[in-house]
Amino acid sequence: MIRGCSGRDRSFFPLRPGIVVMMLIVLLGLPSFQARAEGILDVYSLALKNDPRFIGARFSHDASKETLTQAWAMLKPTVSAEGVYTNTNQKIISSDNTVFGHGSSSFPTTEYSLSLTQPIFNKPSFANVSRARARVKGADMEMEAARQDLIVRIAKVYLGVLAARDKGAFAKTEEAAVELHYELVAGKFKMGLAPKTDYLDAKSRRAEVRAARIAAESALDDALQALRELTGRDVPSLAVLREDLPLKHPDPDEVAAWIGEAVKRNPSLEAQRQTVEAARQEYFRQVAGHYPLLNLEAAYNHNKTEGTLFGGGSEVETTNVLLRLNVPIFEGGIVKSRSREAFNLFQAATQEEQRQARALEKETRAAFFGVRDSIERVKALREAVESQDLALQAKREGYKSGLFILLAVLDSERDRSLVRQDYATARYDYVMNSLRLRKAVGTLSESDLVTVQEWLEANP
Numbered sequence: 001m002i003r004g005c006s007g008r009d010r011s012f013f014p015l016r017p018g019i020v021v022m023m024l025i026v027l028l029g030l031p032s033f034q035a036r037a038e039g040i041l042d043v044y045s046l047a048l049k050n051d052p053r054f055i056g057a058r059f060s061h062d063a064s065k066e067t068l069t070q071a072w073a074m075l076k077p078t079v080s081a082e083g084v085y086t087n088t089n090q091k092i093i094s095s096d097n098t099v100f101g102h103g104s105s106s107f108p109t110t111e112y113s114l115s116l117t118q119p120i121f122n123k124p125s126f127a128n129v130s131r132a133r134a135r136v137k138g139a140d141m142e143m144e145a146a147r148q149d150l151i152v153r154i155a156k157v158y159l160g161v162l163a164a165r166d167k168g169a170f171a172k173t174e175e176a177a178v179e180l181h182y183e184l185v186a187g188k189f190k191m192g193l194a195p196k197t198d199y200l201d202a203k204s205r206r207a208e209v210r211a212a213r214i215a216a217e218s219a220l221d222d223a224l225q226a227l228r229e230l231t232g233r234d235v236p237s238l239a240v241l242r243e244d245l246p247l248k249h250p251d252p253d254e255v256a257a258w259i260g261e262a263v264k265r266n267p268s269l270e271a272q273r274q275t276v277e278a279a280r281q282e283y284f285r286q287v288a289g290h291y292p293l294l295n296l297e298a299a300y301n302h303n304k305t306e307g308t309l310f311g312g313g314s315e316v317e318t319t320n321v322l323l324r325l326n327v328p329i330f331e332g333g334i335v336k337s338r339s340r341e342a343f344n345l346f347q348a349a350t351q352e353e354q355r356q357a358r359a360l361e362k363e364t365r366a367a368f369f370g371v372r373d374s375i376e377r378v379k380a381l382r383e384a385v386e387s388q389d390l391a392l393q394a395k396r397e398g399y400k401s402g403l404f405i406l407l408a409v410l411d412s413e414r415d416r417s418l419v420r421q422d423y424a425t426a427r428y429d430y431v432m433n434s435l436r437l438r439k440a441v442g443t444l445s446e447s448d449l450v451t452v453q454e455w456l457e458a459n460p
Contacts, residue, residue, distance in 0.1 A: 050232030
């Protein structure tokens, strides 16, 4: 993709020592992709271990799974044990009993108990189990969405680095060409062989492309930092896209089919559906606050007293088994208030599902047509690059023979640089739109990154 000046280009310009040094600096400054260049799968592997957003999503997913365990716990038996040791001191102050008219005593009492409660009918807890199931399913879908989102983010940042490097390389190539023009015109101007306008045009354009190169270097550094943010370390060398990138239209080539699949299978939308279901079950749970509660209870109590002031000690065991029915009658209106709150939250979740479905349709359409448009743009811009190379060569030759002014050549240099940037961007857009389309329908996986990896080459 990145081409230097041809042999004919060099024969057109007189190579002075300063220009040779400039060319060497530019060539050495071009991005070099060595055998150790890392592919997109390498970067994805690093991000799986180091991306805070994805790792945080994994912890949130694991935490959400506990809600179902907690919900079931409310329907299982609860067992508790209690032990009490009491030391009692008694002293008779006055008594109508002549036998115990005076005296004092100190004695211990030991008591321990064991109780069991088993819910038999608890409508709110049943609804809570259904709510927890929906939350766990939603968490699974959110985790899948986070994984697919990581793939897209990795591709976006990875290709962003390549795009920034391309832009910097194009800027350096244009700067080198403009520098050659400037050196040539400056020499002619000093000898009175070139008009001052040519000299000023070349000087102005040299400053302009230098500023563009500096901006490109800054953009590249920012792109590399974005990559480091995902992977947790510097990744200085990346494999680049092959020139013979295969361009394939979506299959099937009908946007309605893709939208239909997206609505059915998109994990983020499915997670929102589970949020709606959880909100519906929460409403049922609050309404169930009016239902009676029935529990089976069993209790065992053992009490041992060593002795008292009024008689000997005792040791008593007590066992109770009972059914406890609790019928809520009035709690200040809190049940109705919570039910209304839960119903409104359920309606809000339903509206959010509808919003996400509409947004997903828009996203799917954009990705679908983005793939198709990118293919046409790549083909058109490939031809434009070839035509612009020929046009630039013709204008260089025409300037040599006096058919074109220098400004026309400089404009052609800039146009070639811009069309090459557009061509590179179209190729990256094709890759990104392909991944976004599969993400929209919920089928994006590591195998798609394997495909992208096959489109890369470590040694261009």
